[in-house]
Amino acid sequence: MRGHNKAAVLVAAAGLLLSACGGAEPDAPAEPAGSSVPHGYVEGAEETAEAQSRLVLADAGSGAVRVLDLLTEEVTELDDVAGVRDISTDGRFAYLATGGATHVIDSGAWMVDHGDHVHYYRAAIGGAGRLDGRAVAAHTDPAVTTVPLADGTTSVLDRPALEDGEVPPGESLDGLAVPYEQKLLLAEGDQLRVAARDGSGGSPVAERCPEPEGTAVTRRGVVFGCADGALLVSEDDGEFTGEKIPYPEPVPEGERASEFTHRPGSATLAATAGERGVWSLDVSERAWTFVETGSVAAVNVVGEGAPLLALTPDGVLHAYDAVTGEHQASRPLLEGGVPDGATPSIQVDTNRAYVNDPAGKRVHEIDYNDSLRVARTFDTGITPSHVVETGR
Template structure:
């Protein structure tokens, strides 16, 4: 595995005008070439305006583009047109999001952030919108922000790109690129100590997990994770899902946690910085066109044990989240947000949020989606073109925002 460290401006390239023009601009350097384009005057570089309080904002994808919305008032602050099926992920710095689109990840500035100064913070806003910067990819896949680093995985080539998260809005982070031996639907995360955790597989199958040192030397590995998919951290311990359980990566030690069923797939996870227990989905029918499970999994990374909890309602892969104290959150098709004690599996309360819904067969079709920031949960309701704001401390919906488009994926910041 070859590793390159390349100083670039914001990404593997920066668009010279709009992202649409950049797609055919012959002056644009090849991804990873180390030749940065000229700087542009983007929202990320513009000076902000200090405001009296935090201004939380939302990035909401829809058919035809992405909107930036004021999370308090519902005012649409920016509309960006983008083609293709769009996905959105937090960049990890509390200000930017990465939008997966044709040809790579576009950098979206939400235009609000807070500079912390010990016992207080200074709140800032600026004009939101696409910055013109993008990370090129044949098939942009998973985005992982952890330990102050952001790592991108290109399913089409196996290329892994990582950079200092806090440098995203500056003159340009140093980008580290490497690649897996074969392209596959994978995930990777660069750690603060320079190590790289990555999946291993090919277009036909994937079952490997590797921990590589800064020079690319294999420090630990396993091939005992069939269908490896997804990643999340329980405190500082990584967990990756398998079709028969999960693997836990703690330091240089990789431990297999086996499902109680021969096929017990965990493919989507939600971790917490304050809890050693990971929340995951759980499916048992390998032949189902679409399985609608009612059980979730709780993996204790300290003991390597797995607990199953039956909610009595199904959910989707966009239903999992974590509360500020590590509580497990699951948005059910019964319309309620189920709050679980992750240590015991007990359902502590149900918060009614949306109407009853059914998961569509096509995974790219909108369905109610959960995104959590601190003590606030944001839940979309595509059937009504709405988004609900839930106060987790008070256990109720505090506001409902009407949206101009049918929402698909959503990412929020704290402002």
């Protein structure tokens, strides 16, 4: 892919970032005494004062792949990827899933959150390679990236190698795995285990999670969707605990939360609830809210005190109170509604939301704090079948 030679100059952020800041792992190399390397320095990348948000777009029909820089509005064309069926991101890399493989794109934009401060970076855009299996999600920490696959397994990739511009051969684990606090949370059947990063050893989480499906990493811990609600796994001083957040009443299989969306860093999650509506999960309050929207084509939630956004099949974008379910605003957005087979999504950051318009070959930028005003519209030149936002 175009830009691959540039991607090779990107150095793994794992040791460098952690050694540069106060959150270094125990085995991270210390910065040499008297070093003039600036705090947060990453070789081959430019540190910036603000988030470098970008959209990775894929056209399921033509195979075209584009990266749209939301600050400069510049578009980078990459090599085609035929037959994209889904797309995921870990905040920097986009994972374009086809029938039996996943193509990895380095968007060249990411952030590193150290709790009391954040670093933003930008670097070259390019392709990093491919892995076997169809990705359904992606999660990362400085050491490993986990890519859950449609067959129920998870590929565990070496993060420094990935940041060096190539997809390394990874460990394949049975079950759903998420890196968290220098460990790996692994769901095997209805049992969660806190394991080493290679999936070995560890101890079980006392609370069970029947039929685990769907995950989200929040500041409060990692959420796993379960048949009877959600399981929140958190860590305190090296101790991992699981806490069940049950549904307010039994929920039929077709209305369970099986795929979560949320603003990165937020502890409020959204998920579809079959054809009747959507779920809002306030992780901080350990509370579910059912929002009666009817059938939706896409849903996301901004965060605490901010709206839940839902796109209905008629192409109208709606805003709801995520706690009470009260309808707040609506705006017609996709002319002619959502076409059959289209996969619109709502990407959310701290200021705006982005909705892809496949039929219109556009992406709409929404100011969700101003009655869903359309702030900008980007003509993409391709059918943006799939989109993710990176740099957050």
